[in-house]
Amino acid sequence: MVPKLLLLFLLFESSVSLSHPNVSNGVVVTEKAYLNWVKQMGSFKHSLFQKAVNKFKPCLTIKVNKVSRLGYFVSVQKAIDSLPVFTHCRVVISISAGIYREKVEIPASMAYITLEGAGADNTIIEWDDTADRMGQSGRPLGTFASATFAVDALYFIAKNITFKNKAPSPPSGALGKQAVALRVSADTAAFFGCKIIGAQDTLYDHKGRHYFKDCFIEGSVDFIFGNGLSLYKDCHLHAITSSYGALTAQKRQSLLEETGFSFVNCKVTGSGALYLGRAWGTFSRVVFAYTYMDKIITPRGWYDWGDKNREMTVFYGQYKCWGAGADFGGRVSWSRELTAEEVEPFISPSFIDANEWLPNLQ
Structure with missing residues (x-):
């Protein structure tokens, strides 16, 4: 069955067909039409991102x-504050084992x-702010x-460090309890062997191209969220909800936005009932x-945020996933079990232009 999110594209195809003398009238739903739509939705030319030229040799x-x-x-912040206002070469900050509460x-x-930490279990940066906590301005x-x-x-590059928000997991329906452990609001950031620990809204993958490799990410509701263009490779995603939760909340708002989350060879475990997104x-x-999904994944897989119109425009897919929660049979009709051709743009390092700023991934 062709998912609802094809409708806009098919209507466009129909209008083109009606104006062409060699094409019969009417909307004809075909696999070719779907592949054309996927090509448009999955196009990653990244014309909106600047050319990335990284520097790796430390000065x-x-x-x-x-x-x-x-x-x-x-303290980590004091080390950062000691640097010049503008840095033009790579600075390595080596952080010894310990819990850095800051x-x-x-x-x-x-x-x-x-x-660079001394191992994610040994070097921990933690705090416990929540969205409703009053700041110095007297406002939340x-x-x-x-x-x-x-x-x-x-x-930015981080290796072998834990970023943690210690705020407790909020009860279902609680307001203002978003508690971000890590926010990434810059282009071209990479994380290797890190742990990102929290509950609601753990990882704010805000904007830019990002790479996460061999990372452990824990949370309950929308614990990977934002509008980044990010590749998660060999990561462990762990839910700690006792009721319903969601792994992702990706915020792409326009067909022109070159953003999205791709999870390759990952593992999803934990508790509760979890939407993939x-x-x-x-x-x-x-x-x-190629992701293992524990039985915690709800059969429907995805939620439209209470807006049926989004079912026509979102792009949600899986490819050769396995485990009790990976069965595509119960998924919502507006998600897709991808083919090898359809998934290719999402699983390659070129998804985030890695050849420019992380050439060793090739």
Whole structure:
């Protein structure tokens, strides 16, 4: 059965056909039409992103250690604050084992920063802000400012670190309890062997091209959300809800936006009943490929955010997924079991232009 989200494209195809003397009148639903639609929806020319030129050779290495006599700085933020306002070469910040209780933000001017921990189980940056907590301005922080760790700088890399929001998992229906562990609002950021731990709205994949490799991401409701263009490879996604939750809430709002989440060779486990995604954006785009899905995945798989119109414009698909929660038979009609041709743009490193800024992935 052809999903509802084909309707807009098919109507367009119909209008073209009616004006062409060699094509009969009427809307003819064919696999060819679907493939043409997928080509348009899955086109990743990335004309809206700037050319990415990364720098990997470090010009400076500084250390962070809980014991001041062993390191240069006792906090991660102090190490970042010690850098020039504008950075033009890669700076490596080596963080020793320990729990660093602090909020950290890397400003937009400080490109080419690498944070290296002593292992994700050993180096932990944590805080416990929630969206409804009052900030210094006397107003609630909001979701954006609740983040324990925030990245606003280009070409950021993190390795072997845990980013954690310790706020407890909220009861069902609670308001203002969004608690971001990691917010990524910059283009060309990569995370290797990291843990991102929280409950509601754990990872704010806000905007830009991002790569997550061998990461553990834990949450309850919309715990990977935002409008990034991101590839998640070999990651473990773990739900901690006792009722209904959602793994993703991708916010693509226009056919012209070159964003979406792709999960390749990942693992989904945990508790509760979990949607693979909710359509936060009208043109929300999420794909799962070669991914193990535990029985916690609800058979329908996806939720339209209470707006039936979004069923015509979202792009939700899976390819060769397995496990008790991966059965496509009960999925909503407006999602898709992709073919090898259809999934190819989503599983290649070119999905995020990795050849430009992470060439070793090729």
